[in-house]
Amino acid sequence: xxxxxxPWGGRFREATNxxxxxxxxxxxxxxxxxxxxxxxxxxxxKMLAHQDIITQEESxxxxxxxxxxxxxxxxxxxxxxxxxxxxxMAVEKALIEKIGEVGGKLHTGRSRNDQVALSVRMYAREEIxxxxxxxxxxxxxxxxxxxxxxxxxxxxxxxxxxxxxxxxGHYFLAYWEMFHRDADRLNDCLHRVNRMxxxxxxxxxxxxxxxxxxVARLLRFPQVTAxxxxxxxxxxxxxxxxxxxxxxxxxxxxxxxxMILWSTDEFRxxxxxxxxxxxxxxxxxKKNPDVAELIRGKTGRVYGALTTILTILKxxxxxxxxxxxxxxxxxxxxxxxxxxxxxxxxxxxEGVTFNRDRMKAEAGLGYSTATDAAEYLVRRGVPFxxxxxxxxxxxxxxxxxxxxxxxxxxxxxxxxxxAFDEDIFQAISVESSVNAxxxxxxxxxxxxxxxxxEIEEI
Ligand code: ARG
Numbered sequence: 001x002x003x004x005x006x007p008w009g010g011r012f013r014e015a016t017n018x019x020x021x022x023x024x025x026x027x028x029x030x031x032x033x034x035x036x037x038x039x040x041x042x043x044x045x046k047m048l049a050h051q052d053i054i055t056q057e058e059s060x061x062x063x064x065x066x067x068x069x070x071x072x073x074x075x076x077x078x079x080x081x082x083x084x085x086x087x088x089m090a091v092e093k094a095l096i097e098k099i100g101e102v103g104g105k106l107h108t109g110r111s112r113n114d115q116v117a118l119s120v121r122m123y124a125r126e127e128i129x130x131x132x133x134x135x136x137x138x139x140x141x142x143x144x145x146x147x148x149x150x151x152x153x154x155x156x157x158x159x160x161x162x163x164x165x166x167x168x169g170h171y172f173l174a175y176w177e178m179f180h181r182d183a184d185r186l187n188d189c190l191h192r193v194n195r196m197x198x199x200x201x202x203x204x205x206x207x208x209x210x211x212x213x214x215v216a217r218l219l220r221f222p223q224v225t226a227x228x229x230x231x232x233x234x235x236x237x238x239x240x241x242x243x244x245x246x247x248x249x250x251x252x253x254x255x256x257x258x259m260i261l262w263s264t265d266e267f268r269x270x271x272x273x274x275x276x277x278x279x280x281x282x283x284x285x286k287k288n289p290d291v292a293e294l295i296r297g298k299t300g301r302v303y304g305a306l307t308t309i310l311t312i313l314k315x316x317x318x319x320x321x322x323x324x325x326x327x328x329x330x331x332x333x334x335x336x337x338x339x340x341x342x343x344x345x346x347x348x349x350e351g352v353t354f355n356r357d358r359m360k361a362e363a364g365l366g367y368s369t370a371t372d373a374a375e376y377l378v379r380r381g382v383p384f385x386x387x388x389x390x391x392x393x394x395x396x397x398x399x400x401x402x403x404x405x406x407x408x409x410x411x412x413x414x415x416x417x418x419a420f421d422e423d424i425f426q427a428i429s430v431e432s433s434v435n436a437x438x439x440x441x442x443x444x445x446x447x448x449x450x451x452x453x454e455i456e457e458i
Contacts, residue, residue: 027086031087034087046059047211047215113319121194122219124331131339141346145349152169175251182247182248186241203319205228238331246334249303253295260289268355272287272292273351277291305330309327367395367405370391373428374387410425
């Protein structure tokens with residue numbers, strides 16, 4: 001582009017170095033913002049006429065021209081030129097080409113600094129809505145699994161050592177809670193994203209009689225941003241969104257890790273469907289959980305995006321600096337990654353089949369109901385610490401005798417404490433173990449059903 005065709009060409013005598021043009025360009029990625037740039041400009045042009053800063057005819061011509069450009073882009077007729085620095089310049093240049101000099105009135109009372117902020121905020125709030133909807137779909141899948149597996153008994157783990165039997169429905173509802181918090185966090189950050197920045201201009205506002213609230217109303221922003229300097233340099237909302245996305249990835253990654261582990265030959269708790277697994281090019285017997293592994297792996301890119309944006313922001317002097325152009329690629333990549341992962345994870349989970357017999361059998365091994373035996377004594381007046389010691393010695397005895405808690409006799413139990421009765425065998429069964437845990441938030445099936453009916457009411 002020659003110096004004359006640059007919007008800021010006036011004070012320059014030399015053309016921009018070509019390498020600099022390539023280095024500073026963002027069009028190849030920010031073109032995805034075209035709709036928001038154009039909608040924002042249409043609202044701005046309408047406001048300029050409403051405030052008599054330009055005439056109704058001028059505004060009408062600008063709006064018509066912009067709508068034509070939108071259509072051209074949507075229908076693939078628009079040719080993006082390498083000469084354009086970013087989407088905002090490309091649209092403005094096309095407008096002037098289309099409607100002539102009057103197109104040059106669009107940039108009245110605004111700058112690219114607030115214009116970029118407007119497009120990113122509009123893009124972000126739309127994506128937040130879409131990710132919210134994808135989270136709802138995943139939560140529904142998890143609630144469906146919880147209902148289907150409400151009485152399936154599975155071992156639970158701490159330190160990846162077998163802990164206590166739980167219901168598989170309870171496990172899925174644990175993930176439901178995580179994604180529910182994520183949806184809540186996303187909604188919360190929407191309040192801060194949803195502020196209208198246009199009119200901050202370069203950084204200090206404008207001397208022209210603009211009406212920022214008018215633009216906000218047209219673009220359905222509940223509020224305008226408060227301080228013009230903050231407005232052009234603020235990217236807190238980008239960091240905040242990426243942080244929420246990083247947590248969503250982390251939650252998906254943990255769920256995937258369990259699915260990977262539980263599908264191994266060593267666990268054999270579940271099988272992921274053929275449609276969501278891949279084979280090996282050399283080992284014919286293999287069926288690999290690549291989808292789950294990739295979600296786990298892609299978590300790294302979203303964490304990377306968070307580190308990127310935080311690092312970009314940390315040393316910036318007030319106010320706008322070109323560094324801020326680097327906010328978009330991490331944001332776009334994090335959003336694309338989370339959307340793709342949420343969608344495919346829901347699909348993968350729907351095709352998982354569970355090996356219920358094996359999970360139940362495993363849940364009973366490893367003295368997993370020892371706590372139930374201790375609580376049995378507690379109910380008979382034995383202090384918990386003492387009961388813990390008694391059952392600990394009993395478990396050691398069983399290990400020595402190579403028998404489980406249900407394979408020793410009542411007489412043997414009584415050797416450890418006289419309070420044991422015939423009903424101890426019932427108390428240490430995996431079924432009573434899970435269903436006895438009726439404390440608020442505990443694994444009992446009654447709690448699962450209660451939670452599921454609450455979920456259905458939301
Ligand atoms: N593409 C740039 C960005 O995303 C546009 C802003 C340029 N503003 C400026 N004063 N050079 O930040």
